[in-house]
Amino acid sequence: MNRNHLRIAAGILLLSAVDCCLADSFTFDLKATGRLEFPAWIPDRPLASPKAHSELSFPVVPGPDDNDLALTVVFQEEMGGFLSVYWENALGQRQLLAPNLFENIGLLNQRTLLINRPTMGGPGKVVLKSSQDVLHVLRVRLDWARPGVVRLVDNIPNGALVTTGGKMFAPEEVDGSSLTPIADSWEGRILTTSVTDRAERIERGIDFSVTIPAKLSRVRLEVLVNGLQLDQTLTVWLNTVAVGTLALEVPDLTDPGYEKVEDGNLRFTGWRKGVLILRGDQLPMGENHFQFQAPADAQVAIRDFLLQLDYSSN
Secondary structure (H helix, E strand, C coil): CCECCCCCCCCEEEECCCCCCCCCEEEEECCCCCCCCCCCCCCCCCEEECCCCCEEEEEECCCCCCCEEEEEEEEECCCCCCEEEEEEECCCCEEEEECCCCCCCCCEEEEEEEECHHHHCCCEEEEEEECCCCCCEEEEEEEEEEEECCCCCCCCCCCCEECCCCCEECHHHCCCCCCCCECCEEECCEEEEECCCCCEECCCCCCEEEEECCCEEEEEEEEEEECCCCCCCCEEEECCEEEEECEECCCCCCCCCEEECCCCCEEECCCEEEEEEEEHHHCCCEEEEEEEECCCCCCCEEEEEEEEEEECCC
16 A cells, blocks of 8 residues: 555544653663663563674563554664564463564664554563664654544544654554555646655766656655754755756654764754755656756755655646
8 A cells, every 4th residue: 555645634643741750751772881771561671682693682561541552663773674563462372463673774764653452452562673693773762652632634644643743644654564665646637646655765867757747837856864964954856957946855853763873963864854945947758867966975865755746737
């Protein structure tokens, strides 16, 4: 099932706490030192198991409320490898929730998975399993997600997740499956269409071809970007002409993707949305070619490259 480009939903699940030791939220940083305070629903310390396929498990005791559990993992991808997620019940039986969180980009990344309450049943463990003897996990955040309700317009789908920082996920983004292209959709004369069908690296100057069948009045470009520093951006080239730079979002400071690196600078790991507005005449009828130029020596991936095309009424 393709994801709709509008990520607001009814029957929504809301994350309600931000601090590492508040009752509804817990963040485990594998590089941190010092004593950690665990919430009551994590009765024991997370356990790392060194083996051919390294594992990290978090004991979890669900509370009396019928809440789901949102799992966010920050990790280093290994090309050709995998990072799987299981739920292990009190009898030691495992259920595979996500076969591979990796997106095959070979960069630092983060993914969120929603574990519903019927899957958990009672006490058990969230288990991360690596394809290697090294786990490559930097941080793990667990949040209890309560049901909520919002009002919808038009045909917006149900079942999203909203994080503490306001990040919104479509159901297909948090169900453990491989991410699929966002579905094309029309609203009046405006077409929202996917240019890419997967995450991919762009350092070598990948060409993205788009065919325009009729005259346009305006164009909005949107893309998710991973790998840039917070003060960097991408230059957009259209038909061999530089037409602007992306305006990139700065995620909420509660996002587990943030960390201070050795030089003291703040680094963010994860996908950030970038946008650019173009005039309609910059995308003439026929075949057009987009490229994204990264800063020198940057390692960058993109996904969900979308165009909103406003077709002229003339």
